[in-house]
Amino acid sequence: MELLDDDKTIDMAELFKIFGDSTRIKIINVLLDNELCVCEITNKINVSQSAVSHQLRILKTAKLVKYYKKGNCIYYSLADDHVKKIFMLGSEHTNE
């Protein structure tokens, strides 16, 4: 493979940086197979509501999750299959 240009290099680093935090990994983990509202996410992982919300914003900004409103709640899910793939590959590597 050829040498990536600087922009692409930075974009890749930014992408991995998002996966490089325990709270965000936990959030992605619980969203792998379901959509969940913030409240449910907060209950499933051991992190404060505020921290979850802050991290969801980062995931949202990076377009790694999507969401919709339903009444009082906001349901989040993974943006596309790529997110799951990256997660699973990381998971595999970590098992060794």
Place this chain on the structure above:
Amino acid sequence: MELLDDDKTIDMAELFKIFGDSTRIKIINVLLDNELCVCEITNKINVSQSAVSHQLRILKTAKLVKYYKKGNCIYYSLADDHVKKIFMLGSEHTNE
């Protein structure tokens, strides 16, 4: 997929954290198909020798690269195919 335990979650985050830096991405990039000595790496990417060395240490500690001495030089290469896979998957995602 089930909920990962905390240790595994942290390990995964640590793994991705290592990919989450431009300098390290550049280093992995030039090592994708070749082994190179520090000097060659430094020449190929636009980063100081010291910074390259510091980052190689991090990659080394995480067992993402391996190396051997030959005379004056130390040759680095990717530790296994997983590293390349993760890199390529990130690269694909970044193209979209």
Place this chain on the structure above:
DNA sequence: TTTATATATGAACAGATATTCATATAGATA
């Protein structure tokens, strides 16, 4: 319309991280 619930957000703070600079180490060569 008052109250309760769900979510988001800004400020402040603490901890982590990457680079630079200076220098150490070690092997090779003169």
Place this chain on the structure above:
DNA sequence: TATCTATATGAATATCTGTTCATATATAAA
């Protein structure tokens, strides 16, 4: 041995990042 080249490393510094706390916003329910 003295010198040159390749690599590593520690300290200092600046920047970035994640959490907490307090609070705002918005919808729902009473």
